[in-house]
Amino acid sequence: MNIIGVERKVRLMKSKSDIIAQDIAAKIQHHQFKAGELLPSESQLTTLYGSSRETVRKALNQLTELGLIQKIRGKGSIVLDLEKFSFPISGITSFAELNKSLKMHAVTRVVTLKKMADLPELFKEKFPEQKKQAGIYVERLRLIDDEPAVLDCDYLFSPPIDHLTKKVAEKSIYDYIENELKLDISYATKVITVEKIDEKMQKLLQLDDRLAVLIASENYLSDTTLFQLTLSFHNPSKFKFVDFARRQKIKL
Amino acid sequence: MNIIGVERKVRLMKSKSDIIAQDIAAKIQHHQFKAGELLPSESQLTTLYGSSRETVRKALNQLTELGLIQKIRGKGSIVLDLEKFSFPISGITSFAELNKSLKMHAVTRVVTLKKMADLPELFKEKFPEQKKQAGIYVERLRLIDDEPAVLDCDYLFSPPIDHLTKKVAEKSIYDYIENELKLDISYATKVITVEKIDEKMQKLLQLDDRLAVLIASENYLSDTTLFQLTLSFHNPSKFKFVDFARRQKIKL
DNA sequence: GAGTGGTCTAGACCACCGT
DNA sequence: CGGTGGTCTAGACCACTCG
Numbered sequence: 134m135n136i137i138g139v140e141r142k143v144r145l146m147k148s149k150s151d152i153i154a155q156d157i158a159a160k161i162q163h164h165q166f167k168a169g170e171l172l173p174s175e176s177q178l179t180t181l182y183g184s185s186r187e188t189v190r191k192a193l194n195q196l197t198e199l200g201l202i203q204k205i206r207g208k209g210s211i212v213l214d215l216e217k218f219s220f221p222i223s224g225i226t227s228f229a230e231l232n233k234s235l236k237m238h239a240v241t242r243v244v245t246l247k248k249m250a251d252l253p254e255l256f257k258e259k260f261p262e263q264k265k266q267a268g269i270y271v272e273r274l275r276l277i278d279d280e281p282a283v284l285d286c287d288y289l290f291s292p293p294i295d296h297l298t299k300k301v302a303e304k305s306i307y308d309y310i311e312n313e314l315k316l317d318i319s320y321a322t323k324v325i326t327v328e329k330i331d332e333k334m335q336k337l338l339q340l341d342d343r344l345a346v347l348i349a350s351e352n353y354l355s356d357t358t359l360f361q362l363t364l365s366f367h368n369p370s371k372f373k374f375v376d377f378a379r380r381q382k383i384k385l
Numbered sequence: 386m387n388i389i390g391v392e393r394k395v396r397l398m399k400s401k402s403d404i405i406a407q408d409i410a411a412k413i414q415h416h417q418f419k420a421g422e423l424l425p426s427e428s429q430l431t432t433l434y435g436s437s438r439e440t441v442r443k444a445l446n447q448l449t450e451l452g453l454i455q456k457i458r459g460k461g462s463i464v465l466d467l468e469k470f471s472f473p474i475s476g477i478t479s480f481a482e483l484n485k486s487l488k489m490h491a492v493t494r495v496v497t498l499k500k501m502a503d504l505p506e507l508f509k510e511k512f513p514e515q516k517k518q519a520g521i522y523v524e525r526l527r528l529i530d531d532e533p534a535v536l537d538c539d540y541l542f543s544p545p546i547d548h549l550t551k552k553v554a555e556k557s558i559y560d561y562i563e564n565e566l567k568l569d570i571s572y573a574t575k576v577i578t579v580e581k582i583d584e585k586m587q588k589l590l591q592l593d594d595r596l597a598v599l600i601a602s603e604n605y606l607s608d609t610t611l612f613q614l615t616l617s618f619h620n621p622s623k624f625k626f627v628d629f630a631r632r633q634k635i636k637l
Numbered sequence: 638g639a640g641t642g643g644t645c646t647a648g649a650c651c652a653c654c655g656t
Numbered sequence: 657c658g659g660t661g662g663t664c665t666a667g668a669c670c671a672c673t674c675g
Contacts, residue, residue, distance in 0.1 A: 326624060461659095
């Protein structure tokens, strides 16, 4: 039995190409494949993982999207320097996941947890249909090294999210949604701006200024259900957003 | 001859799947395919474009990445509401391209254009090898509705970019790089932060405050050559960064 | 010329959705 | 059940790089 046969028993529901991508990604992270060097060729990977070339290529494409490798025709796939851009945050990632993978020691304090009363102005006009929908409102303060860094204000809709405990909100709402409720979080839109904030928020974030960086996001399940709106107020001096981007072939 | 045969004569060097993606994207933009509705099924698209199913799927995957559609198993591909998230800027896009596609009437004023003297602190430690390399330094002020919105400071390396005229800098450096120099711009990393700026810059941007949003980016060609570093200082009150993101399957 | 990645194909089997 | 998308395969041909 080859590598994949073994892996597949453990991680159910993952495709062969996902497993190959995951495996190569891990080897890049652990410097088994080093930055600047070439990956084994596609035909070598084909025999290594016991799969067809197209499957290997699908895996490599994922790594290309992520910015882990760059493919060059006639040469091979070069491993890019992950260290250099201390880790893209792009993609939907929960604070708990970030905290874990970046090894920050961060703490989450639940400020508010109650039934949703009303949407904020920002979302009201855009989502008139959600206006009357039931939901949960959560306010959470994120502390990094004991200093307030972010205030997250989440509007979770019921359905699909009917209940929420303080404990879950402290740990990871995304973990709860995916692993308990078995919902399939799929995509999000984010808008980053700089906004004036009120005094209450200024105190919470312990800011000198009345300005904060706001990330407003809309989060959707794979069936296109809107399940969450978030206003994320960041302490400007601690704010950092890292992104990896590829040039679009398709012009809109 | 089918649709693709015709298109292919015009736009050389594009793959069949790119053309299909481009075509569907255009039809979505022109509301020929409407938000919330389903695209024709993959097998229908297969016969429509006279290609194999995998080729159609490759095209649909590109649209999925872009956030134009969402595929649902057993149902079909739903067109997402492009209007709702007034246009993702993510991906490497030049100011000239943005200006055109967003129909802003923006003006670019070249403030400085000279030989590169030295890299700024921010980049110095990270790119010691580039320190002695020759290059060009360009400073450009972007005005939107006659008000200063962004100051772009570009460091272009020679090679591959040996000369640059004021005219090119005013119009579009990316256009020049791609269409004149025939270089293949491929990927970039971006870091967004909020920074203190000096008085000179404050004046240029006509800011009340000494704070600006900084986007620092590193831009690479498809052969992994670093060809440009950019510091982009944004007027906070005019700053807006829009992003579309999909949940990562691969955990790093 | 040998080896690399880029594209496309035709066919197969599966999982899921609706009627 | 038929139609949808999800995955995988084996094979073909091409364009490119490098010695």
